[in-house]
Amino acid sequence: MNFDEFSIEAICDAGKKFGTPFYFYDLDILKRNIGKLKTAASGFKIRYAVKTNPNPFILRWLKDHVDSLDVSSSGEINHASKNGWLGEDMEFTGPAKKNSDLKLALDLNVKSIVIEDLGEAVALNKLAEDRGLVARVLIRIAPSLAEENFGVRLAGRPTQFGIDQDKLPEVFAELRQLSNIRVAGFHIYSGSQCLNDESIATHFGNMWSIFKQAIHDWGAPIDELVFGAGMGIPYHDGDNALKLDHLPEVAESIIEDVRSISDEIDCHIEVGRFLIGTAGLFVTEVVRVKESKNSNIAICDGGMNNNLGACGHLGGISHRHYSMLNVTGQSGEKEKYRVVGPLCTAIDTLAHRVMLPKVSEGDLIAVGCSGSYGPTASPLFFIAHDLPREVVFTESEGRESKFEDATWIKHSF
CATH class of the missing domain: 2.40.37.10 (Lyase, Ornithine Decarboxylase; Chain A, domain 1)
Known part of the structure; x- marks a missing residue:
């Protein structure tokens, strides 16, 4: 962790003015982090995970600096709405969405409802049918193989998050029978707290390979892909800080491949701690x-x-x-x-x-x-x-x- 980016004088002044304990957020550092990611992943849109830091001031500030939000509960949907974000700028994730949560997402026109299992899709289809709507959804994929150098790995093991990669063909067959949902794309978030630049680049390449196969197997047009970044931060003395120097080449290649399939597909990076941490x-x-x-x-x-x-x-x-x-x-x-x-x-x-x-x-x-x-x-x-x-x-x-x-x-x- 590099403390040199912070103003020591400002920290001391804040202590005198506001008392302790306190959290000190430097918006200039946050802005630089966002700029670093935009430069490294040109062509991708940035989606901020509200769970990372839902402070209202920061959420309002982010409206001018990121493209959309990832929300994981009705509470986060309402919180984001109260702080200037529209439903059309939100993606709704989470493994335990109740009918009341899904109803709220439909009522507020949340852009992307991320389906974590087939049962959730069936429930949403019924709710949308009752409202005379077609719900726009993303299918979260749980990759079969875990990747190296991630502090937390969700792939390759039993998980509440997403549909197992090897079950996608059979799940797709069931989803095609649901007339009140539209599969608009796919989502992967399979690991976090990676501090290895080469592994981050490999991770993006692997996600794209899985997405390409899913697009082929689904066989219908899509317009959204969400790449869970997994980018870590140097919490501990001696930890490496990501430079993202291997990402630009991979990101450019992915965007070129996506454009060869369709100009209508938006690619998003879902990220939180790398920006604000x-x-x-x-x-x-x-x-x-x-x-x-x-x-x-x-x-x-x-x-x-x-x-x-x-x-x-x-x-x-x-x-x-x-x-x-x-x-x-x-x-x-x-x-x-x-x-x-x-x-x-x-x-x-x-x-x-x-x-x-x-x-x-x-x-x-x-x-x-x-x-x-x-x-x-x-x-x-x-x-x-x-x-x-x-x-x-x-x-x-x-x-x-x-x-x-x-x-x-x-x-x-």
């Missing part, structure tokens, strides 16, 4: 420092309740701490610290062993790669500590630095 920090204040059993323990006012992932509870076999910075004290010889949050549980640990310049009471600790899966993916109300503020910051060329209080989640106690 490195643009966000979680900042917490050290309440006190103590020594126990020859270990230095920094006790902070924010922890697992605010940032579950940073405490190692969003996947992973063992807890590797996210990259951290002592914002207040950056000089001096480093010492080893255990960094913990305010909760009455031992699992509220941001780092078991992290090397930081001397930590003192009142210091601000910044946790990197915290722009994705932050507050809404954490047990915010456990033990009823103060909720984190959310702050957006921009320092674009020719403009003065600007803070915005983007806090939107309120305490219920």
Whole structure:
């Protein structure tokens, strides 16, 4: 994680102005990440996964910077609608869509309803028939083979996501009998948190091979393909940061092949953490420092309740701490610290062993790669500590630095 992209002065000023703990989102970094992906995958449209970070301020800002949204619940559909997005700019995914969810998607004219299994298609067909509609759907494909170098791999194993690749011909036969759905295309999201540039390029090539076969087997015109990016971010010290230097050639080749089939097919990249993850920090204040059993323990006012992932509870076999910075004290010889949050549980640990310049009471600790899966993916109300503020910051060329209080989640106690 590269902290050099962030303004240390701005982080400190935000701490003074808004108090701790808080999330700090730098919109200029987010914009650069979007630009990097657009350059590497020219010809593709960008679809942002709302689950990654649904902050209303960010969703509204993204309207001018990405093409569409991936939503995964009725709640996310309504949330996106309230923040300026139309149904025609949404794709609805998720393995447990109830009839009420499907009805909402139809009523709000959600562009793409992603079918995860045949039973869902049958249910949607009946609901559309009752409304005198033809529902536009994408078929999610679960690839038969898993790929290497992905932190989370969904392919090649039993999964609630999508239709097994080897079952597509028989499922297609059933889908052709459903007159109130129209298969508009295909969707793959088979892995995430890949930090290998060659593997990302290979992944896109493999998805296109599967899509080509599906297009052939379906035998009717389509107009949408969704490539689940799987692009990871460098959470931990020493992790590689993707350059996407192998992607442009593959992306160009895919677009050429797609155009040879039809000029009407739009290709989308579904992505979340690669865009917003490195643009966000979680900042917490050290309440006190103590020594126990020859270990230095920094006790902070924010922890697992605010940032579950940073405490190692969003996947992973063992807890590797996210990259951290002592914002207040950056000089001096480093010492080893255990960094913990305010909760009455031992699992509220941001780092078991992290090397930081001397930590003192009142210091601000910044946790990197915290722009994705932050507050809404954490047990915010456990033990009823103060909720984190959310702050957006921009320092674009020719403009003065600007803070915005983007806090939107309120305490219920």
